[in-house]
Amino acid sequence: MADILKRDERIPEHLAGRRLDQTAAEMFPEFSRERLKSWIQQGELTLNGRSARPKDKVFGGERLSLDTRLEEETRWEAQDIPLAIVYEDDDVLVVDKPAGLVVHPAAGNPDGTLLNALLHHEPKLAAIPRAGIVHRLDKETTGLMMVAKTLAAQTALVEQLQARTVSREYDAIVVGAMTAGGTVDAPIGRHPKDRQRQAVTASGKPAVTHYRVKERFRAHTHVRCRLETGRTHQIRVHLAHVRYPLVGDPVYGGRLKLPAGAGDELKTLLREFPRQALHAHKLRFDHPASGAPVECQAPLPDDMFLLLDALREDTEAER
Template identity: 55%
Template sequence: MNSDFEPDDYSDFAEPRVLTIPAECAGQRLDAALACLLVDYSRSRLTTWIKDGLVLVDGKPGSPKDKLWGGETVSVDIQPNPDEVAFQPEAMDLDVLHEDETIIIINKPPGLVVHPGSGNWSGTLLNGLLHAYPELKSVPRAGIVHRLDKDTSGLMVVARTLAAQNLLVQQLQARSVKRHYFAIVQGEVRRDGKVDAPIGRHPKDRIKMAVVGTGKPAVTHYRVLEHLSGHTLVECRLETGRTHQIRVHMAHIGHPLAADPVYGGRPKLQEPEVNMALEDFARQALHAKKLSLVHPASGKTMTWKSPLPQDFDILLNVLRSAAGLDDDWDEDDWDDEDDGDTEVIYVRE
């Protein structure tokens, strides 16, 4: 990381680079031709930009395999190097529920991207962590060991030291970190169950994940908490941590998450107040409710439980009201696990 890098240093990325394909590149693929013409960038990086729709050939999005004949006008939306731009401290309000010399527990709001990436080079949780905890610049990924989707809210753990990060990663690999989510899913889920289905990149839509035979092992346990109007409130527990895992698995069994813009499909029409609440929600109905782990320094098992965010609570209440349910439901009644010697920290608004 270059600590002297300033925001003005990437002002050159504001305007796309426009090239005319020379005759000597005739017959080459688009990715190969760009690799010859833009030698400052790796072919893999250029290919990623092409796939992300950042390269236009005669005004139309290109494909890495497109064959060129010379004379084409190619516009390349140059993206900043994450190593130089993305990992910069930025002041932001972080909802820190717990911190000590070893770990930080964050309650992530919906809409916050965890890690810089294409289209989100700044304003991420990583940028905020580097500002609040400057020592994290010496820890890979600023101590982040697992992620939540941009529009998923809830609990995350961040390591403050390399040793703590290694221990937490080992716990995640051993599946001893317990992560419980609340999800509102479409339709009536009649019984508890488990989805054991491998997840990989969607074969036709690269921005999506899917259950595919060549994917990585993925296991999600789900438990019915309450039947709502046209929906079900379920608790999901992860054994593995694949990208979009709960969203993909619940859609796979015919119960996509409410308001999920990617995997939700076309939901059945509901009562007007329910339809309005779903439109106002504008994100997948998923909240990381409970997190348990062995503290890297003390060796003691600790658990954090967070309240439902306001938007989730409002949607849940609308669905409960439309189903004619009473309002004496307690969101803490769902957790019937015996915590034993676990230190439980309830986080209240």
């Protein structure tokens, strides 16, 4: 039997001027844009209690109300893909995502994703939007992701993300020897010329990344990043913006830079590092049912561990 889904929220003032379907996607990120548009067209997602068109502009302050039956998603296939589960109970699970695993099916990746793996692990997730996924990691970024196992848990976790009460910390290895940590407070949006990239742009959404030095090497730094917001490619864009791009980042990293006098092992590791050196190592949130704090950690993956070891050896050799 399909679950009844009811949501009623006031549109924030900062969304004034946006289309209704864009506003709905911002306020209800757990649902696909296609599904939200369909609900608007069917009159199940209303503006101040009245039907509206997806393209209608909002002014801020209106009530956005959703009243629908949540039918099971049948277009995604359950697939037996190994999952590294860090935490699980009746309401939520936390997985340690490996590099190379896409989170959600899309053009170019119709299956073989984390979502397909989740459906195999827990078939009842087919009744939850996006199989309970509430946030994402890039394909080549490793680390922790939380997944809701009930509709109520998903709503609670999304609300925590929107309220910025979820703590997410990342390990990153960047090009350049940082002298100190800091904060990047710079809006992120689509790149004005390359639609496949993100960029710091005045018309973007607010984005804040805090970073601190964990270990400094001759020409690289191991940094610990904490997100206040969760924009697409946020850490990658922000660190490149302050001229410390991630090692191995094919989009924002620029040309390969090898430290002068580096040994063959380090040069090979840097040349062949297969992805952006970014790992979501710590996740903290309030349990969606009990309210108790939940904190999970995931160790560094082997590729980053080996690179850090080689950077240490290179730095020691120069002393």
